[in-house]
Amino acid sequence: MIAIAGPNLPLELLEATGRFAGAVPFDPQRETPVASQWVENKFLPWAHPVIEAWAAGEYDHLDQVLFSRADDTSQRLYYYACELQRRGLIAGPEPMILDIAKIPRELSRDRTIMKLRELGERLGVGEDALEAGIAKANAKRAEPVADDPRPVCVLSGTAAPDHRLRDAIGATGFATLGQTVVEEWLSLGEHVEQGTGDPFAALGRKLHHAPSSRSMADRGEMLTRVIKEHAAKAVILWRVEEDEDQGWHLPAERAAIDAAGIPGLVLTRRDWLARDGAIDEITEFLKEVQG
Amino acid sequence: MSRSANQRSRKMLSCTAEATAYQKGFGKRLKKRVVDDREPYAIVQADVPHEIFHAMDIPIVTNQWWSAYISAKQLSGAYFDAMVAKGYPSNGCKYCSLGLACTLANDPENAPWGGLPSPAIMVARLTCDCIQNVFGMWAKELGSELFAMEAPAWEHKELDWYAHSRTEWERVYQPDRIAHMAAETQELIALLEERTGRDFDMARFVRLMERINEQEGYVWEAAQAIGKARPSPISIAEQMPNTMIPQWHRGSDWAVAHAKKFRDQVLERIERGEGASENEKIRLMWIGAGVWHDPGFYQALEDNLGAVFVWSMYMPFAGPAYLRDLKDKPLDALASRICAINEQLHLPPWMNGWMTSEAERCGIDGCVMLLPPDNRLSQSGTNLTALALEEAGVPVLKIDADMVNANIWDHDRMVAMVEGFVRERVIG
Numbered sequence: 273m274i275a276i277a278g279p280n281l282p283l284e285l286l287e288a289t290g291r292f293a294g295a296v297p298f299d300p301q302r303e304t305p306v307a308s309q310w311v312e313n314k315f316l317p318w319a320h321p322v323i324e325a326w327a328a329g330e331y332d333h334l335d336q337v338l339f340s341r342a343d344d345t346s347q348r349l350y351y352y353a354c355e356l357q358r359r360g361l362i363a364g365p366e367p368m369i370l371d372i373a374k375i376p377r378e379l380s381r382d383r384t385i386m387k388l389r390e391l392g393e394r395l396g397v398g399e400d401a402l403e404a405g406i407a408k409a410n411a412k413r414a415e416p417v418a419d420d421p422r423p424v425c426v427l428s429g430t431a432a433p434d435h436r437l438r439d440a441i442g443a444t445g446f447a448t449l450g451q452t453v454v455e456e457w458l459s460l461g462e463h464v465e466q467g468t469g470d471p472f473a474a475l476g477r478k479l480h481h482a483p484s485s486r487s488m489a490d491r492g493e494m495l496t497r498v499i500k501e502h503a504a505k506a507v508i509l510w511r512v513e514e515d516e517d518q519g520w521h522l523p524a525e526r527a528a529i530d531a532a533g534i535p536g537l538v539l540t541r542r543d544w545l546a547r548d549g550a551i552d553e554i555t556e557f558l559k560e561v562q563g
Numbered sequence: 564m565s566r567s568a569n570q571r572s573r574k575m576l577s578c579t580a581e582a583t584a585y586q587k588g589f590g591k592r593l594k595k596r597v598v599d600d601r602e603p604y605a606i607v608q609a610d611v612p613h614e615i616f617h618a619m620d621i622p623i624v625t626n627q628w629w630s631a632y633i634s635a636k637q638l639s640g641a642y643f644d645a646m647v648a649k650g651y652p653s654n655g656c657k658y659c660s661l662g663l664a665c666t667l668a669n670d671p672e673n674a675p676w677g678g679l680p681s682p683a684i685m686v687a688r689l690t691c692d693c694i695q696n697v698f699g700m701w702a703k704e705l706g707s708e709l710f711a712m713e714a715p716a717w718e719h720k721e722l723d724w725y726a727h728s729r730t731e732w733e734r735v736y737q738p739d740r741i742a743h744m745a746a747e748t749q750e751l752i753a754l755l756e757e758r759t760g761r762d763f764d765m766a767r768f769v770r771l772m773e774r775i776n777e778q779e780g781y782v783w784e785a786a787q788a789i790g791k792a793r794p795s796p797i798s799i800a801e802q803m804p805n806t807m808i809p810q811w812h813r814g815s816d817w818a819v820a821h822a823k824k825f826r827d828q829v830l831e832r833i834e835r836g837e838g839a840s841e842n843e844k845i846r847l848m849w850i851g852a853g854v855w856h857d858p859g860f861y862q863a864l865e866d867n868l869g870a871v872f873v874w875s876m877y878m879p880f881a882g883p884a885y886l887r888d889l890k891d892k893p894l895d896a897l898a899s900r901i902c903a904i905n906e907q908l909h910l911p912p913w914m915n916g917w918m919t920s921e922a923e924r925c926g927i928d929g930c931v932m933l934l935p936p937d938n939r940l941s942q943s944g945t946n947l948t949a950l951a952l953e954e955a956g957v958p959v960l961k962i963d964a965d966m967v968n969a970n971i972w973d974h975d976r977m978v979a980m981v982e983g984f985v986r987e988r989v990i991g
Contacts, residue, residue: 299967303838308944309946309950310950311946312934312939312942312943312945312946313942314937314938314939314942315939328675330826341715341716343692344691344692344939344940345939346714348910348943350716350940351717351910351911351912351944352947354720354911354912355782355911355915355947358720358722358912369716369718371715373713373715374689375689375711375712375713377711377750377822378751379713379743379746379747380713383713383715383739383743386739387716397767477874485692486689486692488695488697488699488711511652513654516655516656516691516692516693516938517692517693519651519652519654519655520651520693520696520697520700521696522650522651522652522654523649523650523651526650536754536757540652541652541653541654
């Protein structure tokens with residue numbers, strides 16, 4: 273079985289292996305005395321429970337764990353997992369990395385495609401199987417989403433550890449548009465071209481283009497688009513202390529919220545488990561919005 | 564809170580003052596070319612192929628050098644505050660963003676050079692989650708364009724990479740990574756030719772690469788000698804400028820001659836049995852970037868404890884990271900240098916493999932390791948390296964501090980912390 277520990281990975285290819293186990297399971301709340309000896313505190317906080325679980329043998333049922341270069345914590349953790357295994361400090365599955373290049377340039381796109389082909393070869397997935405995997409994923413993408421009559425609150429920023437922020441938003445009568453870490457990793461993202469004759473190239477182009485913490489997408493524009501598409505009534509920008517990427521977009525995102533003319537709550541440098549009063553602040557803010 | 568003694572460090576070598584003076588003069592010459600004469604120039608990260616710019620005689624302002632320059636003028640605190648006032652969170656990575664902060668502060672009266680004019684191009688390797696944001700925004704503020712370079716994943720791992728990096732670089736650095744970096748470099752050359760009107764001359768570039776090998780060979784030779792010598796002939800306060808300043812100008816006549824002079828002066832001191840301290844009892848290793856705003860920190864414990872910082876990464880790194888047999892493939896050789904320059908210092912197994920080997924080579928008694936609180940890249944690999952050093956019998960002290968942010972540096976507290984560590988863990 274193969275599991276993932278990072279975003280922007282080729283779920284279509286992984287499904288086509290017939291051995292895809294989804295995201296590595298982890299408990300965001302667990303104590304991490306072992307992992308914290310090895311993993312520094314500026315890594316995104318999912319890294320510590322993942323390594324703790326790995327060290328405890330909880331991934332021993334897996335053959336491989338695939339990390340992603342589209343995210344800095346994920347790509348660094350790949351090297352840590354390799355080194356910890358080399359030193360005999362952890363056992364379990366083989367760490368692998370997909371070298372997704374994000375610079376909007378032909379060279380980077382071609383490298384991503386080349387690395388995707390190598391991954392396919394390594395995992396025994398040929399073109400036909402991948403084409404079928406893409407078709408299956410596109411069918412899922414096309415499934416209708418159930419209508420939710422509630423007003424939409426965009427929860428943007430760091431992917432949440434679990435549903436705690438969404439539950440707080442839901443309790444005030446809003447529908448949440450935002451993802452947990454695992455939802456982000458398992459998100460199918462945009463449609464992939466079918467019938468191109470080269471499914472690896474088609475999927476590689478999508479991976480290269482998809483926004484991630486390492487991509488050069490304009491987050492202000494992205495937020496504006498989301499607000500418009502979903503006619504959002506409020507925005508919460510929630511970012512944890514360890515998030516190195518997203519803070520840089522804060523001025524552009526504030527401007528996007530202002531331009532949309534909807535209320536926004538900005539919570540930066542926050543605790544990943546929301547033990548810092550974030551739930552109360554969100555509740556109070558949305559109650560005010562509801563008037 | 565900011566208490567920096569900012570004491571001058573004690574210097575033993577005449578070439579140290581010459582290097583500093585050269586750099587001061589270089590700063591003036593660079594300012595003339597960039598600000599007064601408005602030559603097309605580039606703002607670049609330290610880990611991009613400077614060799615290309617040097618070969619094309621395009622002036623470059625290196626972000627890390629510019630940060631140190633701003634920091635040395637005690638302006639970092641004010642500029643970071645200005646960045647927060649513009650709406651950025653206060654925990655952004657400090658090391659790479661001080662230049663952006665200076666531009667955002669728009670403070671022509673106090674900023675070095677009155678601030679930077681618009682460069683022809685900005686170049687950064689994407690080694691973290693921050694840098695494409697920092698350089699992207701900085702380019703936008705300055706009305707320029709970012710040429711980003713990939714930092715490809717490195718699946719081929721050799722713990723003793725430093726022993727093979729000069730001769731077996733194709734294998735050590737992974738052929739497809741080298742090919743990618745070389746292809747990006749060729750695109751960069753084409754862009755620079757278009758933007759600056761200057762031609763890339765392969766023969767000149769090859770000559771430069773050969774001269775860089777000569778220069779770094781001298782530094783490597785001196786580093787080997789320092790590792791063996793007891794007492795250490797110089798402290799890291801002299802190793803850093805004599806390595807780094809020529810490295811900013813690598814391959815130039817001045818840089819090669821300076822490296823040779825530096826080697827000669829180091830060897831002469833060893834020959835005479837002269838030490839950085841008359842009282843060397845403890846040999847310390849410094850892991851992390853230099854604390855540029857408080858150079859006296861490194862020598863604060865020499866007199867009373869005989870604790871001498873004899874190792875920092877800059878000088879010994881010159882050999883394994885820079886020396887490359889060209890093998891008639893000079894662009895590939897350069898790519899192999901650049902495609903790992905950051906990774907070797909911040910990722911396992913390269914970081915811990917090399918530093919543990921260096922500790923053994925240099926007879927290190929204790930290690931002080933910098934952990935910048937807001938910088939994942941700089942923190943990265945430190946815990947595993949500390950573990951490896953401890954297992955090798957080298958006690959490690961980790962300190963939370965930032966190399967450019969004087970706001971969170973307290974000289975007396977830091978010296979006391981190191982003193983306590985030396986007394987308890989090293990002498991103890």
